[in-house]
Amino acid sequence: MSSPSQSHQILLLGAGELGTAFVPHLSSLPNTHLTIGIRTVSKYQHLASSNVSLLSLDTSGPSIDLAEIFAAFDTVISCTGFGQPLGTITKLAKEILQAGRIRRRRGAGKLWFFPWQWGVEYDVTGDAEGLMPLFGEQLEVRKRLRTDAADSHVNWTIVSTGIFMSFLFEPFWGVVAKEEDGFTVRALRSWEHKVTVTDVQDIGKTLARIVAGDVDSQDRVLYVAGDTVSYAELADVVGRVTGQKVKREEWTIQHLKDELARDPEDVIKKYRVVFAGDGVWWDKEGTVNYRLGIPVIDVETYVRALFST
Template sequence: MTSTLNTSILVLGAGELGMAVLREVAVMAAPRDVRVTVLLRPATLQSTAADKQKDLAELRALGIELLAGDLVNDSQTDLAAVFAPFDTVISCIGFAAGPGTQRKLARAAIEGGVKRFVPWQFGVNYDVIGRGSAQDLFDEQLDVRDLLRAQHGTQWIIVSTGMFTSFLFEPSFGVVDLAQNTVHALGDWDTAVTVTTPKDIGRLTAQIVFAEPPIANQVVYTAGDTLTYGQLADTVDTALGRTVTRVRWSIPELQSDLSKAPEDSLKKYRVVFAQGKGVAWDPANTFNAQRQIAVTGVAEWIRHNLKAPLTSV
């Protein structure tokens, strides 16, 4: 029997994570006769860009309904009216939407009487990190948690996934710098980080949303991998058949870098992850481990995405 929390599901956004969530939710929804809708900006629905057209065609093929809306510019009350017909709303709209958006979406879900809301919290353990961290965006995530915990009309699920696995290899982030054949440790070599791929987050989020008995009013953890920066360097060496240069970025060094560019978001992230608080957890205690769901670790991600050793510059 389909839970009344799942008779109609609205997903906000169809970026990298949104598409991953939509694909997996659609697969689980189809045999249960569950209606799945995605909210997209009018400009996206009208776009003639090849990549947008491809995504829209895939969504339609999956049986997903397309709904126009502007999560950034529409008012909370307008969004509440959009959300109201849906039992479950899953937000895949991240920080790029701008400050205040996460709070507005949570308030709109509550005002609209949504039965269950899954906010954009696909990241670290904000409760442990606390307020006033180097990454000021995280305070809004705590505001969202406070809003949800303070009310009883809308159930909620927070899915904590750690960092996107690919972000470890993002050149601008600088942890794995393959062009320079270098791995940087944030904080120290025994500082740990938890990561999950967007594809796995999509699959696990769908499983969490459709879990029986229903999951409600709790933080659910996932992990594709939890490893120290020393283990990350070892993994890169083994997977790519090379020996990387290892450079430690100490917390004072990273804080000094941030003080010289206080608006640099990547530098803010480096400081938070270097401090190692709330950014890693034991994979054995995760939803995927408890349900015995296979996920992609860092070594496997490297093999699939960085198949051949790269020539350093």
């Protein structure tokens, strides 16, 4: 981190659904300047302000250039999304380590890195028996940071968020389906199985408190949760809040695997198998937002806003 007399320079890579939600929370931190690194600056002009700059940057570019750019920042937060070719997040982790070493040579403080790991417990899921090479790569990034960051003048923080709240209700996800005469709610694995979900604004709010130093965050995985619900609770909430009929369908692991076997390249079907497994939920009591008393949107509040007419 920078000394109190200098402003904390944060580089946010990507400003999609998640990165955009981070901007107001990070840019309102005291003594902070936020730079958003994206490919096409003209698309993001609306995000610029007196303490938010835009920088044209492509993370698929040459590593030597990127490491030099990253070395100019105290903190790098990656929000470049799912749509990256395999190898991209490993490349970024290596460049961050290189940037840390550049900073050490210059006598600058350690570089603080938040990798793109806004999701589940990749230590538990691994690559989901080969189903999710990207998740396997997330795990490899964790291992690399655990072994190499200290020697490279880098601190890291991983923030596990579960799935985005919006994702749980996406029609393509199929878990909460609006029908003409009510809803169908489908359980992945069983009605007792759970899922952790967080609204992107709440991830941003909590991230800002982490960056502000309000929790012990160096070189560790932290957890955030807007809510953790069983599928039975989810069905109950949808019925109670909307007052409509809820049909319940249990998609067992076997059913999900059979569905995937029929369509082996279907990414959503792969995800459903993964989300029927372990490492996709945690208790709210252990989360940063709970410990800091940060108000967050729970499933009931989200359902009320989404389905109230």
